[in-house]
Amino acid sequence: MNVGSPKSGRARRVDLPAMLVQRLAAKKSLLEAEAALQGHDLIPWCFVNRAGKPVDAMNFLHRVWAPLLGKAGLRRIRFHDLRHTFASLLIQAGESLAYVKDQLGHSSIKITVDLYGHLVPGANRQAVDRLADATFRNPGATRDDRVEREREGSVEENWSRGRELNPRPTDYESVALPLSYPGVRPCSR
Numbered sequence: 001m002n003v004g005s006p007k008s009g010r011a012r013r014v015d016l017p018a019m020l021v022q023r024l025a026a027k028k029s030l031l032e033a034e035a036a037l038q039g040h041d042l043i044p045w046c047f048v049n050r051a052g053k054p055v056d057a058m059n060f061l062h063r064v065w066a067p068l069l070g071k072a073g074l075r076r077i078r079f080h081d082l083r084h085t086f087a088s089l090l091i092q093a094g095e096s097l098a099y100v101k102d103q104l105g106h107s108s109i110k111i112t113v114d115l116y117g118h119l120v121p122g123a124n125r126q127a128v129d130r131l132a133d134a135t136f137r138n139p140g141a142t143r144d145d146r147v148e149r150e151r152e153g154s155v156e157e158n159w160s161r162g163r164e165l166n167p168r169p170t171d172y173e174s175v176a177l178p179l180s181y182p183g184v185r186p187c188s189r
Contacts (some may be wrong), residue, residue: 012105087112091119 005011016024027046035042045054061079069076082103090100101112115134 006105008105010105012102014103021156028037087116088119092121094121 024046031046032042041051046051047055049055049059065079066076087100087104090103097109097112097117098129100116101109104112106112
C-alpha cells in the first residue's frame with residue numbers, strides 16, 4: 001500500500017456517499033473500542049492485516065479482490081478499473097465533467113473530456129435539439145422577412161440589381177430549351 005500524496009502532489013477532496021461515511025464511522029468506533037479494551041493506541045488505519053499494519057496491495061488483490069469478483073460472478077478486472085467505473089457512472093448519471101475532473105484529480109478538464117467525453121448521455125443529440133428549439137422560437141435568427149420582401153420586389157422591378165449572380169429575364173422559362181433538343185443527351189447512371 002502506498003501512503004503519501006497523489007501523483008500531482010496536491011491533496012484533494014473526494015466526496016463519499018453518506019451511507020459509506022456512516023459505515024466508516026461505525027468501523028472507527030469499533031476500532032476505538034477494541035483499542036481501549038486492549039489498552040493500546042488507536043491504529044490510524046481502518047483496514048489492517050493481523051499484525052495491525054496497512055493491508056498489502058498485492059495480498060489484497062490475490063486473497064480478497066480476485067475471490068470477491070469470482071463469488072459475485074464478475075470477470076476479472078484490475079482494481080484501478082474501479083476508478084474508470086466511478087467516472088463513467090457519474091457521467092451517465094448526469095454529473096458535469098468539471099465535477100468528475102475534480103473527483104479524479106485531473107490537472108485539466110481536457111484530460112477528463114478526452115477520456116470520458118463520449119459517455120455524456122445524448123450530448124450530441126441534445127445540442128441539435130437545443131439548436132432546433134432556438135431556431136423555432138426565434139425564426140428571425142435564420143431569416144429576415146423584411147430583407148426577403150425587399151429582395152422579391154427588387155427582382156421584379158430591376159432583376160439586374162438583385163442578389164442573383166446569374167440574373168434571368170422574367171420570361172426565361174419560355175425560351176428554355178426543350179428536353180428533346182438534339183444537342184442534349186440524357187444522363188445515364
